[in-house]
Amino acid sequence: MSKRLFELHAEMCKVFSNPVRLEMLNILRDKQWSVTDLVSKTDLSQANVSQHLSIMKAKGIVLSTRKGKHVYYRIANPKIIKAFDLIKEALAETLNKQRYCKARG
Amino acid sequence: MSKRLFELHAEMCKVFSNPVRLEMLNILRDKQWSVTDLVSKTDLSQANVSQHLSIMKAKGIVLSTRKGKHVYYRIANPKIIKAFDLIKEALAETLNKQRYCKARG
């Protein structure tokens, strides 16, 4: 695997390294939502939601379609959500192990 | 899903958002290696390898065992590698799509 590919891979993962974007991806996991929807479903400013969507779109993680006044965003590839869930599971297992070790001393 | 969980999830993903760490994880995918091994398999300084390993260990992504002079590192959870591969696949598909669109104009 080439250095360039690791860089692209890292750039893609950088998108997941922000809690706000993870929250947005989690909202978008089942259906598309407009920017307005996403603003009201989170406690973020409109500018901030727009910026995060723009970052995710630039990396090909979400796609958008305009319908009248609204622009709807959706996840580009279901593998994104699979990876999201796998990492969440790994996290849960890590936390459980840490709790277990702490309990045992 | 709580805000705190998204933060932890993001912190875990932050580990994957650096090309050097991805390269190291890819080296560690099948078996454990010592710090010295990792230094010679990459073109990184010993200090830098050690720092990256320390970051990954703190997030529970790798585990370590000392054997004499050497400290061996391994991946803590196979789901990490599954997620790694899924994201790589999503990246490949995104790049293909972009090439396709560019070719078609």
Added chain:
DNA sequence: ATAACATATTAGTGTATTCTAATATGATTA
């Protein structure tokens, strides 16, 4: 055309990351 709504962009500040160089700690061998 203008007003109102929806979304995107820009500038700027505070904070976090990454690397190198130097040094410290830990373990083994002579």
Added chain:
DNA sequence: TAATCATATTAGAATACACTAATATGTTAT
């Protein structure tokens, strides 16, 4: 116990990120 090998830690400079505030652009309805 020195000397040596292996690994970890620290400080500091350069760079990248995330947010707010202000403003611009795009779309529909009056």
